[in-house]
Amino acid sequence: MSGPSLPRSLQDTPQLGRWISFAAPGKVQVRTGKVELGQGILVALAQIVAEELEVALERVEVLPADTLLSPNEGFTAGSQSIEVSGAALRLVAAQSRRALLRVAATRSGHRPEEISCHDGLLRVDGTDIGLDFWTLAPEVDWTETIDIRTTVRPSRDYRIAGTSARRGDVLQRLTAGGFIHDMAFDGMRHARIVRQPFRLARLASIDRERFARRHPKVAILQKVDFLAFVGADEYCVHAAHDEAEAFVEWTPDPGRKSAANAPAAVRTEVRKVQTGHPATNSAIRARYSRGYIAHGSIGPSCALAHFVDDRLTVWSHSQGVFALRDQIAACLGLHPSNVRVIHVPGAGCYGHNGADDAALDAAIVACELKGTPVRVQWSRVDELSRGPLGAAMATEIEAALGSDGSVSAWKLSVVSAPQAQRPGTGGYANLSSAEALDPATAPRQVEDLPELAGGGASRNATALYDFPDHEVSVSLDTRSPIRTSSLRSLGAHLNVFAIECAMDELAVIAGLDPIAFRLRHLKDNRCRAVLNEVAAMSGWRPGDAGGEGHGRGVGVARYKNKGAWLAAVAEVTVDEAVRIERLWLCVDAGRLINPQGARAQIEGGALQSASWTLLESVPVAEGRVLPLNWSNYPILRFSDVPEIETRFIIDENEAPLGAGEAAQGPVSAAIGNAVSHALGMRVRDLPLTRERLTQLLLSDQA
């Protein structure tokens, strides 16, 4: 029999009782494999459960992801959490309700349809029947399998989902601990890792004697090229780590590099989206680029680990506790069943940052100091320069215009460093200290993220526009020794920037207004709607000349070509540096589970994208990342923040779509187009720093 299939999470863990428990009186405890990354996902999931069970939101407690207890739901990434986990939990809650009502019916002699639920109490014709979820729960068979055909409540009846439920977690941590950084155990040792200053560096020497004299309370722990400073007093260890350079020397080992990275290669995949007449005469051929981008979490990566009785427990703010567990086990020669990883919230990570690396760091030290709890925290410099970076990439677009002024042929070629190298991707550990322990674990062959997962370098490489001839070529360049991995929106950021800038360049040649020119090529109605709406919101005037340091620009995309639609208009002034004055955003993310949360995600994403676009590129010299802190890697500040107006187009019948990454590409493009508009010349390489613009203006005059 075929029919709709179970959400992936439920196929992997089909047993009802693995997801939900009514064992604590008055509480509904939910297990999810998803983790809170500051995006408010747990409250949104709790809302969905509360809605189906018709209980107060406060009763629902979403327990932290834990490899021992939680269902495996893979990584919390790619704006999939609401779509996938939300759908799974909705079924789980609906089926629990049905099972509880069945027991209530048997007990009370009423039919299940006659019984209604009121915050866990059961009533018939408005009268309590003296039964509630918690007294009935022990009689339910929680081993029953989750059934896709379970009826869920129609969304028009929703009272909790769809409201801006508040997040208690953030408020609590305003005046108390609660982040992983704040965990402490008796007898705990602090460790700081002296990281390899470049990929596969070999530890040449340590001046142990001088170190011992200067830092008598700090021990040195070395395993191959893994080097940790360890002590009971955090500041002593911190201070020693600050001066590590004075005691430790590293050398390159060319033999290692070729062994680990061979065969270094660029692999290309070409896809024909639409076949017509390839261009004979191109109107534009332009290359757009961005450099490496740091995730730049405000809290440095941190982890704790404790090895007792052959079992290792690790506390981590990883996005994927199961994959991390498997890789830690493999690196340390432990059986995965003897390793437990428990999620504890860290600061926002925006993709795959140093969280997993730190977890392995702590695990290694804990295995050396058996029985002693260990806490590792990264330095600011390591956080910005030694974790995985967002991939550098370049996207080239060649396009031709037909006699009617519409695009007749379009070819996009993107070349990118690997966009996804999470623990376990491609069978590699992809953990910094795994390479320090054994250089042979460095990945040899790296693939792009598959299309099914939204693609990596290829994410949004296919424009949403209807072009009669449309070709896309995606190349993964694995030659760089820089470690790169997922950064919010992956390749979509630059691909959308490139597509949307190219559309503006073509509109100028065609003599058409940029929005009108886009609409000509757009059949997707929801895309047209956000574009039209953002034009209305911003008072877009077709043919606005711009120039003299003042400009406006637009950008639009559908995230992953299957997620939320977002159109942006930016207004900028350029006077040496770029200042974004205003941003208008129009979003279609389907039905909203938590409107205020969705808005925060969209506007937060927009500001982060503005920061990447105007300021950010990690300096790399001879394949080495320079040590960074916030003064040589500046990010957007309060004084740089524009006014933002956001509007959602909401159709209650449309399924909710993740919103967290939708703004990255369109906002960047809107800013780029606005700056070009203001300058009367094209900017194509990010970031649009003062230096870059000055260079550009000078070379234009020359």
Added chain:
Amino acid sequence: MTDGSHATDGQPRCRINDSDVALEADEPLLFTLRNRLGLTAVRFGCGLEQCGACMVLIDGEARHSCALPASALDGRTVVTPEAIAGDPIGAALLSAFELEQAGQCGYCLAGIMMSAFALLTREINPSRARIIEVLDGHLCRCGAHIPILRAVERAAGMLGKPGA
């Protein structure tokens, strides 16, 4: 710089959230607050006085605690985020931050609140430009700037109302 051993003689003393505390001489205040006194709402972000996550009040002024040697604090009064709820300004800020749902991950927030606290102690109705000026040394990577600004304005509004 440390020589790795902490002096214990001639210990400086200060008041922290209404308790008398003896300080380790050569340790930045942040480490004392977090590790010896368990005041973990004071956050380590950079240790370089660049991000504002570690902000506390020293004699009523917002100061970074991450690089400030404890020896400089003899006789001073320190207030951390843990202690602000009892003060009307702190209470207003907390409730405004909640109402505006200011903050995504929240890591930057406690420090930001301390700077806002110092501002609202001195200025009754600061303009948005003034709030931006005061918060400009604080970094927020989640892009929660706008709700944060709204929250500070809202707190100021609550305090300005009679009977608040």
